[in-house]
Amino acid sequence: MSVIALSGGVGGAKLALGLSAQLSSEELAIIANTGDDGFHSGLLVCPDIDTLIYTLSGQSHSEQGWGLQNESWSVFDQLEKMGGETWFRLGDKDLATHLFRAERLQQGQSLTHVTAALCKAHGIPPNIYPMCNEPLQTKLKIEGGRVLDFHEYFVKEQCKPKVKQIQFVGEPSLSNEIVALIERHDRLIMCPSNPFLSIDPILQVSGLQSKIVNEIPKRLVVSPIINGQAVKGPTAKLMQELALPVTNESVAKKYQTLATHIIIDQQDKQDRASLEAMGLKVLVTNTLMKTLDDKKQLAEDALNFLDRT
């Protein structure tokens, strides 16, 4: 069995870590959302790729949900004194990642290539792939009509504005590496990331969704909703603003053409029937990943579920 995981940042990275404990690096490929990539202080920052790398290499700041443990802030403290733009603060160690990336991108290497090098530089197998090499920008039209860049919404405004519409700007195409991955793997797992801000951007890559449906027969979504709430982040708030019930059913509808399997939390076991009625295979288990064991267990449950159904 070999698995492609689609992942955003924090929540997705937790399951990706669990999967990486259960599968060899040949059996697992992780496609990361790059729809929230953006330039800060002139450097391309890829938050989801970096959260995956830091999580899988055991360096992530687990309480904070982003960045590195034991980080220092010499550069941005100085930039702040200089009156520079510092609402998107980058730690010193984290900056080394962005400089490493910037140097190689400037030499003309693809983001896919550079990401593999970054994995190795952080001591993990190079099986994290950006969804594409071209830019795709996630933008949020908010109440009042303003359109925010992802990080203006997510970091600067702390997800407070009411979102009326999510827009994607860019026309990313399938990279050769992603084509080869899809042809080489026989399972898909959509990690419990934000369906609208983390997984949807991946599905904007031209031809990716149809290629997956054609090539990969078993396609599982792990619902990010537990008891009408998201574990972390703006998923539930966003669903309300988009006038969607905060339910597993809404998640299932969102992935209607893509998912064949769904995992929901045991707190939501009453949803099983309606999800099965939508044609999905359903597993009810613990989806809240607090400890490393939780992550491994959910990964194991997901792999067994895909194996036997």
Add this chain to the structure above:
Amino acid sequence: MSVIALSGGVGGAKLALGLSAQLSSEELAIIANTGDDGFHSGLLVCPDIDTLIYTLSGQSHSEQGWGLQNESWSVFDQLEKMGGETWFRLGDKDLATHLFRAERLQQGQSLTHVTAALCKAHGIPPNIYPMCNEPLQTKLKIEGGRVLDFHEYFVKEQCKPKVKQIQFVGEPSLSNEIVALIERHDRLIMCPSNPFLSIDPILQVSGLQSKIVNEIPKRLVVSPIINGQAVKGPTAKLMQELALPVTNESVAKKYQTLATHIIIDQQDKQDRASLEAMGLKVLVTNTLMKTLDDKKQLAEDALNFLDRT
């Protein structure tokens, strides 16, 4: 009296500091060499502009000759651990300058504009100007035929290769700001920087030299040579490799069409006659700038010399 100073890094910055103590910021404009600018870790680094800013704001590392006092190295220590490219090490505080610049350049601001903002960010008047807004690259053809970028020669190879030829790549044009400066000031001082690697690149800017000659009647060069040696840096070694005697006469010949006045060190007073024979007005004084007082004194000597001759 108002003065334009042409300056490279360390040696030039010393006299620029002296001049800034003698003149108001309206009376002094410093045009910095950008021919050794280059990208490191994806960020544009402007060594001569930055040395000038750090020197004039009292932050420069005086023993080292580049960079900042009390610097820390968190980012590059991490980049080194990651196996990144680290032969051109950038300190944490210094990086804040490069990020400040990168952010604004990416927004489409000109280097002239960003440099003014950087001066203010470091607490000094915005009277340091890049010689142009476009890139000009200084390259060195060395023995054996290889062509090195400036920093490969200067930092990576520590000026050890024998230089056969200096090449300039790029076609920089006069910026509106430099045109206005030349029209507004009535004295020119070429600081004791390397004539070949620091001042020559400035003179590559199309139309700059003839504009200066037409608009500014008194044009002084402060010789960087003392008793057949350069105070710091590869000037003397380079002159030997280019088959030029390491003398004030060679410096004078280099600036033959540009300079009307020259200052040489008291150790070289015997050179006065031959320099006067070349049509130059000559001042013999102390040109070695060890202390702040030395810098102020040389600046005062230069200003008086231009005033009275």
